[in-house]
Amino acid sequence: MLLNSCYDKEIGRLPCIVTCAFTDINGPHDAVILTTEPAWRVVKDIGINPHQLLYVTGNTERSMAALAETCKGEVVYGIGGGLAIDTAKYVASANGLPLIALPTILSTDAFLTDATGVRENGCVRYLPTKAPDTVIIDMDMLGNAPIAMRASGAADVLSIATALWDWQKAEEMGANPPGQQMMPQTIAIGRTLLQTLLENATEIGNGTPTGLKILLDLLCMEVQLCNLCGHSRVEEGSEHHFVYAIEKHLTSANIGKVLHGELVGLGILLMAALQSQPWEQYRHALECLHINYRPTVIAREAIAETLVNLSDYVVQHELPYTVATTLRITNDIAEQTIQTVMD
Numbered sequence: 319m320l321l322n323s324c325y326d327k328e329i330g331r332l333p334c335i336v337t338c339a340f341t342d343i344n345g346p347h348d349a350v351i352l353t354t355e356p357a358w359r360v361v362k363d364i365g366i367n368p369h370q371l372l373y374v375t376g377n378t379e380r381s382m383a384a385l386a387e388t389c390k391g392e393v394v395y396g397i398g399g400g401l402a403i404d405t406a407k408y409v410a411s412a413n414g415l416p417l418i419a420l421p422t423i424l425s426t427d428a429f430l431t432d433a434t435g436v437r438e439n440g441c442v443r444y445l446p447t448k449a450p451d452t453v454i455i456d457m458d459m460l461g462n463a464p465i466a467m468r469a470s471g472a473a474d475v476l477s478i479a480t481a482l483w484d485w486q487k488a489e490e491m492g493a494n495p496p497g498q499q500m501m502p503q504t505i506a507i508g509r510t511l512l513q514t515l516l517e518n519a520t521e522i523g524n525g526t527p528t529g530l531k532i533l534l535d536l537l538c539m540e541v542q543l544c545n546l547c548g549h550s551r552v553e554e555g556s557e558h559h560f561v562y563a564i565e566k567h568l569t570s571a572n573i574g575k576v577l578h579g580e581l582v583g584l585g586i587l588l589m590a591a592l593q594s595q596p597w598e599q600y601r602h603a604l605e606c607l608h609i610n611y612r613p614t615v616i617a618r619e620a621i622a623e624t625l626v627n628l629s630d631y632v633v634q635h636e637l638p639y640t641v642a643t644t645l646r647i648t649n650d651i652a653e654q655t656i657q658t659v660m661d
């Protein structure tokens with residue numbers, strides 16, 4: 319039989335998702351746990367006695383590699399938000415071990431993806447690692463997360479609004495590299511996910527079991543759409559590039575005080591305004607989701623400086639074509655845009 323496939327590599331797949339109270343987990347004794355101190359406090363009654371308890375120490379490849387070297391066990395557990403689980407993916411992959419992820423908040427889509435974001439030379443690079451083999455979802459745990467964090471992962475679905483615009487513009491300009499051309503069905507699916515998020519933002523923001531299930535489903539579908547494409551252009555555009563660029567203004571003391579979703583939320587509003595999109599509906603959605611798009615640890619001057627330098631930044635880091643690639647953002651445009659979306 320001649321198989322004439324239109325995919326030239328295996329399509330990444332979602333982890334097996336199990337719904338279960340964390341307290342009902344009966345973990346093995348040779349588990350290596352990757353977590354953060356706050357997350358470990360939250361899951362203190364969990365039924366896993368770690369053979370090794372490793373706290374995540376940083377977001378660089380070097381810090382993750384150091385943890386991978388000390389890892390001794392048969393199975394890795396990643397417990398916490400995006401960074402803890404991304405690190406666990408790195409450690410499990412480096413040691414060829416199975417991985418179980420226990421997200422304590424739906425703060426990013428990291429517990430579903432097969433790559434680890436590492437910070438390097440002022441930007442983010444995604445290293446192919448592995449998707450968790452199993453993700454355990456404890457709905458009560460997710461619902462009891464602080465309101466301001468509970469639904470912040472929704473920003474990684476809302477980012478379709480600006481990323482899709484960027485990707486479409488790149489297509490018009492003939493700026494998409496081979497393998498990243500747009501297809502109409504991808505646009506249609508992306509738009510449906512975005513629309514579903516906008517329509518359910520209040521329910522999701524209220525943290526009801528129905529709302530959190532919708533958010534979980536949207537994250538799964540967004541990640542699977544990226545798996546199908548073989549890249550993340552559908553949800554990662556200028557709004558994420560803005561986030562990577564502004565991270566350098568965060569000191570090590572306040573980096574834990576701002577969520578990825580908050581910065582992405584701010585990036586979405588700024589970029590949507592620069593793209594002349596009806597950005598008000600996205601701000602309304604962020605408000606319903608209780609995602610704080612005015613993070614206090616970031617000064618307005620830092621936002622303005624990041625915007626003005628964004629076109630140089632995307633060229634320097636060879637990021638895909640977006641509104642930031644061509645639009646010359648002057649000081650005046652930056653100030654005006656910030657005022658428009660933040661005041």
Ligand SMILES: [Zn+2]
Nearest residue numbers: 474558578582
């Ligand atoms: Zn993101």
